Amino acid sequence: MANEQLVESFIKLIESSLSEAFRSDLSQLHTEGDIRTYLADAFLDRERLKEKVDRLSELIHIGYMLSAEVRLKELLLLILDKSKRLMNADRSTIYLVDVDRLHLKSMIATQLEIKEIIIPIDSGIAGACAMTGELINIPEPYSDPRFDKNIDKLTGYVTRNMLTAPLRDKLRNVIGVMQVLNKSGGPFDEEDERLIRLLGSFASVSLENAMLYEAQETMLEKFFESLAAAIDAKDPYTAGHSARVTDISVGIAKEMGIEGEELRQLRFAGLLHDIGKIGVRDEVLRKPGRLTEHERMHIQEHAKQTYEILRRIPFTKSLEGIPHIAAHHHEKMSGKGYPDGLKWHEVPLGSRIISVADVFDAVTSKRPYRDPMPFEKAVDLIENGAGDEFDPEVVKAFKTYAYRELKGQMNAG
């Protein structure tokens, strides 16, 4: 009786604490045990929800970070790092389905690099996940026939539990697999499964975007290369010139510590430096021997033409220097070059680099009216031009690079 009263008081107390919507729950409670269970569930539910809010918030932050990274290598590193943390795992691996769809490229982060190992698509748990598109949760690998213990034997790593989820593109094709190992505090549960699926969605869409972006960049780059080759090939004596000038320019630039997007801009400017030749008459371009003053004027037009063709292109921020760099590869430090007679630092650094590479390739190439100049003599010629024609800093870097990289090549060829 006293107990019945107690239960009644409990229920009244709870009732007064609950919002309207939940009061009907109380009709289920009859004993002290019922009340205990009801409260325990409510408190546990609250704890789980708190944890869930934390993990979802973390996932949102990670999803944002992944979306913000369009460079493929950096993105892979980010996915590997974030998936490990979010899933409380000890290791994380991404497997990408290869273009042939017969292999997986396994990506493992080692400090700031990515190690790529190619395995057949029908191997292991990752392979099974890639082929079926099903998530695979293995709480006890050593008593699971799907798990191959030999891998642990080879690597010395002890796999205590593993969760493997497919990465799908927008069209739901499997483009890879995300695998996390050894969750701290026991096997992965259903909540982990839900979470890795969501993380996998963000990883997939970001990878897809990065690949699209990279494909677009490659398309542009290969177009520049193909075009440069076509222009050079009009004259058998200049075949391959733009590609060689580009390689030498990149070599000099690296020697000078130029890298990243600036190096890429220089590379493109190198490929495009003679694009203005599209507008120069062949009979002048290919004339054997000395040019008349008028012909010289016409051939000098190609630098202006290069600018005219390139200036119409809305290059993205990191490439916006291309028209100027490409167009000024015939300027001289003395101001006696063309097309604008710019002096010293008025000439973009990239142009100063291409200018050295351009002259070096021209004099060491065969022409109908002369033999190619030997390597040492050509380097001397460049060195003698330092200060008047060329930037001495560029010449210095060129010389170091040329003796290290070009001498052997040229004497062999």
Added chain:
Amino acid sequence: MANEQLVESFIKLIESSLSEAFRSDLSQLHTEGDIRTYLADAFLDRERLKEKVDRLSELIHIGYMLSAEVRLKELLLLILDKSKRLMNADRSTIYLVDVDRLHLKSMIATQLEIKEIIIPIDSGIAGACAMTGELINIPEPYSDPRFDKNIDKLTGYVTRNMLTAPLRDKLRNVIGVMQVLNKSGGPFDEEDERLIRLLGSFASVSLENAMLYEAQETMLEKFFESLAAAIDAKDPYTAGHSARVTDISVGIAKEMGIEGEELRQLRFAGLLHDIGKIGVRDEVLRKPGRLTEHERMHIQEHAKQTYEILRRIPFTKSLEGIPHIAAHHHEKMSGKGYPDGLKWHEVPLGSRIISVADVFDAVTSKRPYRDPMPFEKAVDLIENGAGDEFDPEVVKAFKTYAYRELKGQMNAG
């Protein structure tokens, strides 16, 4: 006394329901009132957490959807729609900071289109948010001096509450503003503020990606245009040829119901169809009068050259037809064209379209040895070629398009 015992029993019951970590909470409880408050808080907390999990899950889904959309227009529509839903709002507007940074472009979704209105950046709440980068929550617009009631007067809309948040790019620059109006069930609260910030992050990064993607595409497109113009300009008689052929080809294609990515591929192929002329000697290209058999062979090389230049480019999926389409614009339905003597459906549809546009532009352009052909005569010529030289379906679409769009232009010009 009885009450003290009751309180003690309550506390014991709660204690047995709580997990270890929360038991210390109980030392704060002394009266029935304390317990009531404690339980009410716990139950309310659970309800709030549940709601939060729901909204975060929805946000994750929306974040994924936004990340997956790289087309700018579609993305804006998606942001407008999803922000309205997630924020329980009646209206949503996106304002993008213009390139001049002096204006905002206001984007309003009207069914499946986007209406753009340009306003000065210092106007209204959106402007204040764009300039300061601060979130602005206005629970009661009509008693808030920052709100301009005239806008409601003009539009007839009654603003009951509004929340305005900045959109920031990866470098934290404000690139726009997201504004939601009239939350159902009262003003926006702190939870809404947190949520719109997170949504704004996803919207910003997706917008930035889409803009980058669009910038890259535009770069490629403008490069094709500039190059085509340079090639055509070598010969004053062909100046503007590639651009005109492209316009006419697009006109025919639209008439045939071609759209989207296929139309874009055709447009690019049109611009690039004569790129192989880079490899053709000028004296042949510009020869007045009839060509010798040998010269004809050489000029026919340009179609092959077009293919050679383009085949090296790893075009993305939706553009991969370009090399074939561009290279086969001189094939004939009879199989007597060049470079490969393809017949009928062996010739890509795009090539069949460009072929008609190419011949029409050639015959209606002036040449040193003949006057331009009048419009009607040129259309007749194309029509007479249907079946033997041209695809009759393409000719039909061309005729409709030409009489509607080209006749007026040409008679005027």
